[in-house]
Amino acid sequence: MYNYIEGKLVEKNPAFVVIDCQGVGYILNISLNTYSQVKDLDRCRIYVHLAIKNEATTPVGFVMFGFAEEHERQLFRHLISVSGIGNNTAMLMLSSLSPGQLVDAILTNNAGLLQSVKGIGAKSAQRIVIDLKDKFEKGKLPQEIVSGGHNTNKEEALSGLTVLGFHKAAAEKALKKIMDQQGYDLPIEILIKEALKIL
Numbered sequence: 001m002y003n004y005i006e007g008k009l010v011e012k013n014p015a016f017v018v019i020d021c022q023g024v025g026y027i028l029n030i031s032l033n034t035y036s037q038v039k040d041l042d043r044c045r046i047y048v049h050l051a052i053k054n055e056a057t058t059p060v061g062f063v064m065f066g067f068a069e070e071h072e073r074q075l076f077r078h079l080i081s082v083s084g085i086g087n088n089t090a091m092l093m094l095s096s097l098s099p100g101q102l103v104d105a106i107l108t109n110n111a112g113l114l115q116s117v118k119g120i121g122a123k124s125a126q127r128i129v130i131d132l133k134d135k136f137e138k139g140k141l142p143q144e145i146v147s148g149g150h151n152t153n154k155e156e157a158l159s160g161l162t163v164l165g166f167h168k169a170a171a172e173k174a175l176k177k178i179m180d181q182q183g184y185d186l187p188i189e190i191l192i193k194e195a196l197k198i199l
Contacts, residue, residue: 006044029066031094047069048065048073075103096117109129174198
């Protein structure tokens with residue numbers, strides 16, 4: 001029904017934005033990832049996922065979820081395709097982890113990282129990995145998720161370590177261990193220093 005809405009941001013907070021498009025105000029629920037990208041903008045384009053609520057207790061029949069980038073919307077749609085993962089849980093996942101972290105966790109069977117999201121238990125985490133890993137490995141996601149965000153630092157650190165003469169597979173394993181333990185926001189120089197302690 002809607003692909004995107006473009007207009008003036010008249011209200012924005014970490015949970016939702018209101019976009020004025022030709023005099024109509026659209027409320028879109030957003031993730032923290034999207035909020036970080038639009039919080040300083042006056043106008044923007046938000047990609048939309050329209051959900052229909054069938055609950056008799058809610059006065060609103062339609063809910064719109066908004067994403068600053070198309071690849072985050074695609075990831076959201078993959079997540080809600082998993083049995084037991086609803087719209088709100090998928091948004092919470094995208095607010096707790098970056099798209100790159102989520103894809104890394106799924107591709108590397110890191111159910112523990114998925115379980116760090118409130119409401120995701122061991123069974124749900126395993127189901128997400130089982131249902132989505134093959135899809136992601138077969139290239140069903142845009143390259144922006146796989147190589148974007150936090151993975152850029154990892155790739156540059158890996159490049160630096162291979163230039164220093166370390167085997168790529170060993171360096172990659174060391175970097176993964178560091179990022180799993182210390183987080184995905186580490187600068188390149190810290191990643192290399194920590195990897196040198198392991199290698």
